[in-house]
Amino acid sequence: xxxxxxxxxxxxxxxxxxxxxxxxxxTILIPTLVMPxxxxxxxxxxxxxxxxxxxEIPSVAILGGEDSPAVVAALKKSPKxxxxxxxxxxxxxxxxxxxxxxxxxxxxxxxxxLAGAAPAVMVYNYAGELKSENGARVLERYLIELRExxxxxxxxxxxxxxxxxxxxxxxxxxxxxxxxxxxNMFGGLVPYLIIIxxxxxxxxxxxxxxxxxxxxxxxxTLLCSPVARVDLVLGKFLMVLTGSLSAMGFMLxxxxxxxxxxxSLMGGGGAVKAxxxxxxxxxxxxxxxxIDPVGLLGVLAMVFPVAVMFAAGAFTIALFAKSYKExxxxxxxxxxxxxxxxxxxxxxxxxxxWRLALVPLLNLSLVCKEMxxxxxxxxxxxxIFGSSCVxxxxxxxxxxxxxxxxxxxxxx
Amino acid sequence: MIEARNLTxxxxxxxxxxxxxxxxxxxxxxxxxxYGLLGANGAGKTTTLRLLAxxxxxxxxxxxxxxxxxxxxxxxxxxHVGFLAASTALYARLTAREMITYFGELNxxxxxxxxxxxxxxxxxxxxxxxxxRRCDKFSTGMKQKTSIARTLVHDPAVMIFDEPTLxxxxxxxxxxVKFVRECRDRGKTVIYSTxxxxxxxxxxxxxxxxxxxxxxxxGTLAELRAKHAEQDLEEIFVRIVGLEDTK
Ligand SMILES: Nc1ncnc2c1ncn2[C@@H]1O[C@H](COP(=O)(O)OP(=O)(O)O)[C@@H](O)[C@H]1O
Ligand SMILES: [Mg+2]
Numbered sequence: 001x002x003x004x005x006x007x008x009x010x011x012x013x014x015x016x017x018x019x020x021x022x023x024x025x026x027t028i029l030i031p032t033l034v035m036p037x038x039x040x041x042x043x044x045x046x047x048x049x050x051x052x053x054x055x056e057i058p059s060v061a062i063l064g065g066e067d068s069p070a071v072v073a074a075l076k077k078s079p080k081x082x083x084x085x086x087x088x089x090x091x092x093x094x095x096x097x098x099x100x101x102x103x104x105x106x107x108x109x110x111x112x113x114l115a116g117a118a119p120a121v122m123v124y125n126y127a128g129e130l131k132s133e134n135g136a137r138v139l140e141r142y143l144i145e146l147r148e149x150x151x152x153x154x155x156x157x158x159x160x161x162x163x164x165x166x167x168x169x170x171x172x173x174x175x176x177x178x179x180x181x182x183x184n185m186f187g188g189l190v191p192y193l194i195i196i197x198x199x200x201x202x203x204x205x206x207x208x209x210x211x212x213x214x215x216x217x218x219x220x221t222l223l224c225s226p227v228a229r230v231d232l233v234l235g236k237f238l239m240v241l242t243g244s245l246s247a248m249g250f251m252l253x254x255x256x257x258x259x260x261x262x263x264s265l266m267g268g269g270g271a272v273k274a275x276x277x278x279x280x281x282x283x284x285x286x287x288x289x290x291i292d293p294v295g296l297l298g299v300l301a302m303v304f305p306v307a308v309m310f311a312a313g314a315f316t317i318a319l320f321a322k323s324y325k326e327x328x329x330x331x332x333x334x335x336x337x338x339x340x341x342x343x344x345x346x347x348x349x350x351x352x353x354w355r356l357a358l359v360p361l362l363n364l365s366l367v368c369k370e371m372x373x374x375x376x377x378x379x380x381x382x383x384i385f386g387s388s389c390v391x392x393x394x395x396x397x398x399x400x401x402x403x404x405x406x407x408x409x410x411x412x
Numbered sequence: 413m414i415e416a417r418n419l420t421x422x423x424x425x426x427x428x429x430x431x432x433x434x435x436x437x438x439x440x441x442x443x444x445x446x447y448g449l450l451g452a453n454g455a456g457k458t459t460t461l462r463l464l465a466x467x468x469x470x471x472x473x474x475x476x477x478x479x480x481x482x483x484x485x486x487x488x489x490x491x492h493v494g495f496l497a498a499s500t501a502l503y504a505r506l507t508a509r510e511m512i513t514y515f516g517e518l519n520x521x522x523x524x525x526x527x528x529x530x531x532x533x534x535x536x537x538x539x540x541x542x543x544x545r546r547c548d549k550f551s552t553g554m555k556q557k558t559s560i561a562r563t564l565v566h567d568p569a570v571m572i573f574d575e576p577t578l579x580x581x582x583x584x585x586x587x588x589v590k591f592v593r594e595c596r597d598r599g600k601t602v603i604y605s606t607x608x609x610x611x612x613x614x615x616x617x618x619x620x621x622x623x624x625x626x627x628x629x630x631g632t633l634a635e636l637r638a639k640h641a642e643q644d645l646e647e648i649f650v651r652i653v654g655l656e657d658t659k
Contacts, residue, residue: 216504217501220497223467226490
């Protein structure tokens with residue numbers, strides 16, 4: 001190993017890659033844009049849609065209210081609901097989103113209430129449809145109020161206190177610091193993005209520096225030089241690693257900037273006009289939560305050996321291919337292999353244990369979730385970091401070995 | 413100086429089984445001479461030259477290049493070799509100057525030495541006009557000149573050419589042939605592979621005819637003509653290789 005040669009190869013590959021549009025796109029441009037797009041784009045649209053759905057006064061149709069005039073009249077007076085005429089095919093109307101909910105009152109509902117007969121009421125809606133679910137919630141809240149009022153009336157009739165049927169009250173309040181809530185809600189998303197970007201960041205330089213060189217005929221030129229093959233691999237590998245880390249770095253940088261911009265828009269509300277700016281900044285704060293900065297540093301440290309593994313792995317696989325296209329067809333399916341453990345790590349309820357701590361990528365995604373919400377299980381962290389380093393070393397050794405095999409370099 | 417001793421290279425191929433691409437080949441190339449390796453497509457020329465340039469490892473046998481063994485001292489061999497083939501391309505996104513500089517650095521030259529060498533080569537090869545332009549915009553002639561400068565940057569004692577005129581237009585091919593001669597005149601050891609008879613006739617001091625991995629005949633043009641009582645090299649070649657018999 002000769003560091004001077006490794007650095008020479010690395011610097012040349014760096015210069016070469018900085019002139020390659022595909023590499024720039026995957027290691028700088030897309031990682032920079034992904035966070036602002038997610039927050040200001042998707043975030044704004046999402047929050048607008050939800051707000052609009054909640055602002056809408058849901059339309060409700062009533063079935064069988066003829067003998068319950070008092071209930072119907074009270075419903076019609078409610079400002080939170082809009083009672084409309086019942087269409088003949090009301091089920092179809094709900095499915096077509098022309099009608100949000102239908103309330104079915106049984107025959108002689110009011111009379112039954114007075115007689116203490118416990119009649120059953122039905123609410124029909126479109127499950128999973130945002131506006132219909134919202135309508136059903138409003139309608140159910142109204143029904144609960146009606147039920148409580150009935151209880152109160154009956155208790156009063158018998159001269160009993162209201163607290164008989166409602167012996168205590170309760171309330172819910174969040175006491176966790178905001179970064180813990182953020183870590184839990186989005187802790188899964190950040191490592192997920194980091195893992196994907198680390199991989200795509202490594203992928204393009206890896207293909208360009210191996211299969212791409214074979215295809216363009218420069219690999220043979222390079223091998224004619226007196227530099228040892230180990231030095232060539234390490235120089236090239238360092239460039240692939242640079243791509244991987246730069247993708248992650250640019251993503252985190254732009255995430256920080258997005259949060260800062262979102263935060264300043266929010267904080268300096270007086271200076272900034274209300275309206276679009278405020279709406280998007282609120283969206284930004286919704287999507288980029290308060291994340292523990294120490295946790296983020298921990299994540300970076302944990303990601304490093306994984307980036308090494310990705311760089312060496314992508315390098316090895318791409319090296320085997322004869323052409324850029326062939327390399328792409330090997331590496332593109334690898335995306336799924338990479339994303340799957342990250343997605344599993346995002347699922348709620350899956351927590352670290354000794355066995356999962358040894359599963360590559362899944363362990364990273366789980367430990368990152370913990371770190372970002374301020375939980376530090378040092379024994380798991382040590383095991384995960386250690387095992388990731390071992391996997392990385394194996395991948396790198398494999399890359400070096402593959403590079404010295406003539407049937408790989410001169411594959412025909 | 414190149415001395416090949418029973419050089420042998422076999423490949424394992426899934427479809428074709430074991431291929432002996434180079435089969436116990438022995439020859440000697442001397443400084444100030446051009447050794448021509450003449451053979452049809454698939455005869456084993458490229459494989460032989462790759463073995464000499466240590467791009468491939470021999471299965472058995474060995475060779476010494478500039479006094480170093482290709483198996484035990486591959487790295488030293490490469491410091492003394494300039495290898496130019498139809499398949500050795502340029503980095504498209506680098507300029508000619510960057511390309512030559514990179515290979516100077518890989519050969520362990522100092523920055524000042526590289527600068528001086530580029531100045532000299534650029535004057536000799538008339539490259540000044542495109543030295544700082546990117547290689548992907550070059551004509552084939554410019555590419556060849558840059559490749560030549562790349563192989564010469566460390567002033568190697570041994571030059572290996574693998575069908576360097578393949579696919580080039582007449583003018584560029586002539587420039588290459590002229591350059592190969594200059595290498596010889598400067599006392600370098602030159603080995604030159606081709607399947608073109610006329611190039612061998614014009615260029616080579618010694619001719620080795622390779623077929624099916626084996627070196628079938630060797631000698632100067634005059635020796636081969638005398639031995640086969642035939643003036644036309646193509647006739648001699650066909651007779652040696654024995655292609656006519658199989659027809
Ligand atoms: N990497 C390889 N793997 C398998 N077979 C090969 C490889 N390289 C060359 N060959 C085979 O070896 C023989 C000699 O090839 P080559 O040296 O390229 O011949 P030439 O340069 O004279 O045309 C051919 O049959 C070729 O198919
Ligand atoms: Mg050939």
